[in-house]
Amino acid sequence: MKILVTGGAGYIGSITVRTLLSxxxxxxxxxxxxxxxKETIITDFVEVDLREKALLFEKLKNKKFDAVIHFAASALAGESMEKPYFYFHNNILGGLNLLEFMKEEKIPHIVFSSTCALYGTPEKLPVNEKESKKPESVYGESKLAFxxxxxxxxQIYNIKYTNLRYFNASGAPLDGKLGEDHNPETHLIPMAIKAAKENQPFKLFGDDYKTPDGTCIRDYIHVLDLAEAHVLALEKLKNGGQSDSFNLGTGKGYSNKEVINMVKKISGVDFPITIEKRRPGDPAIIYADNSKAKQELGFNPIHSDLETIVKTAWEWHKSN
Ligand SMILES: NC(=O)c1ccc[n+]([C@@H]2O[C@H](COP(=O)([O-])OP(=O)(O)OC[C@H]3O[C@@H](n4cnc5c(N)ncnc54)[C@H](O)[C@@H]3O)[C@@H](O)[C@H]2O)c1
Incomplete structure (x- = not known):
């Protein structure tokens, strides 16, 4: 089965490519x-920007793909509020050109990297797929639009799709060869690891939320578990599955303080913490109801306990 992976040189994409090849x-x-x-790519590679429609068609035509996994996007919620045009343009136009290509080449299946950011502040916890969609960032809105x-x-072209709504992707493969390397980096675990590596103060945004320790609670999903879920989603579509959406989280939330304490424990560095103002658009608590993914995809997150996540992330960051 021949798969086109857009964004396959990024964090989740490069790791999913390894899983697919294996x-x-x-x-x-x-x-x-x-x-x-570029150094993470170990298979056939096409360097092109999805927004360049003519070039995209030219470089990909006649490759005869059976399915697409669409990771490519700009993916930082905070940055999206400073660059709305860029985020809408990249995430919507890029995706639209990809769908036109799929239509042209009659590629029947696509698995899309969606996000829990499209739920905004949820009304009910844990969040299930039926929760109302009210994104609180341009990033979330661009994913909902796609x-x-x-x-x-x-509906119009009979392309079957699976929206995988990830919660917080985290961790690294167990061999320490690949890991999370965003620029700028705004995710909690890599930021806390940076503070540990440099023994510098860590900026914690808000400790006055209505949660047991006052800090935000999030659901962390190990990147290897996410990678497996993409294979399950592809297989389901190939076997005649209908278009659908699934939450990919563990169903358990950890507070920012719990995550920071785990980074301190694994690194052995007691770095200082400074309390900053809350960031706009950060819900106090969000974690997934993953029962639909478990029942219908066979999703089984086996690497997603906090200790494994932080340990594997720490191992990668130590040597990179
Ligand atoms: N990291 C998370 O916690 C998380 C959570 C929910 C959803 N997601 C989604 O998962 C996907 C992958 O996230 P990631 O953390 O691996 O991000 P990433 O930035 O590491 O990977 C995205 C990749 O897409 C490429 N790309 C961006 N725009 C492109 C374009 N116009 N044409 C071609 N390539 C382009 C980038 O070069 C990069 O390699 C994204 O769609 C993101 O929105 C991520």
């Missing part, structure tokens, strides 16, 4: 290397 899939990576890392576009392309 299971015998034929994989082509597409990336513009704006955030991705989910809606997919729905119409599905």
């Amino acid at each position: 299971k015998g899939y034929d994989v082509t990576v597409l990336d513009n290397l704006s955030q991705g890392h 989910e809606n576009i997919l729905k119409w392309y599905g």
Whole structure:
């Protein structure tokens, strides 16, 4: 089975590519290397920007893909509020060109990297897929827009899709060869690891939330568990599965303080913490109801306990 992986040079994409190759899939990576890392690519590679429609069609035509996994996007909620045009343009136009290519080449299946950011502040916990969609960032809105576009392309051109709504992707493969390397980095675990490596103060945004220790609670999912879920989603579509959306989280939340304490424990560095003002658009608590993914995809997050997540992330960051 021949799979096109957009954004396959990025954090989650490069690790999912390894999983796909280990299971015998034929994989082509597409990336513009704006955030991705060329040295992580170990398979057929097409360097192109999804926003360049003519070039995209020219470089990919007649490759005869059976399915697409679409990771490529700009993915930082905070940054999206400073660069709304850039985020809407990249995430919506890029995705739209990809769908036009799929229509042209009659590629029947797509797995899309969606996000829990489209739920905003949830009304009910744990959050299930039926929760109302009210993103609180341009980033979340751009992902919701693409989910809606997919729905119409599905209806009009019979493209079958799976929206995988990830919670907080984290951790690294157990061999320490790949890991999380965003620029700028705004995710909690890599930021806390940086504070540990440099023994510098860590900025904690808000400790007055209505949670047991006053800090935000999030659901962390190990990147290897995410990678496996993409294979499950592909297989389901290949076996006649209908278009659908799934939450990918563990169903358990950890507070920012719990995560920071785990980084301190694993690194052995008691770095200082400074309390900053809350960031706008940060819900106090969000964690997934993952029962639909478990029942219908066979999703089984085996690497996603906090200690394994932080340990594997620490191992990678120590040597990179
Ligand atoms: N990291 C998370 O916690 C998280 C959570 C929810 C959803 N997601 C989604 O998962 C996907 C992957 O996230 P990540 O953390 O690996 O991000 P990443 O930035 O590491 O990877 C994205 C990749 O897409 C490429 N790219 C961006 N725009 C492109 C374009 N126009 N044309 C071609 N390539 C382009 C980048 O160069 C990069 O390699 C994103 O769609 C993101 O929105 C991530």
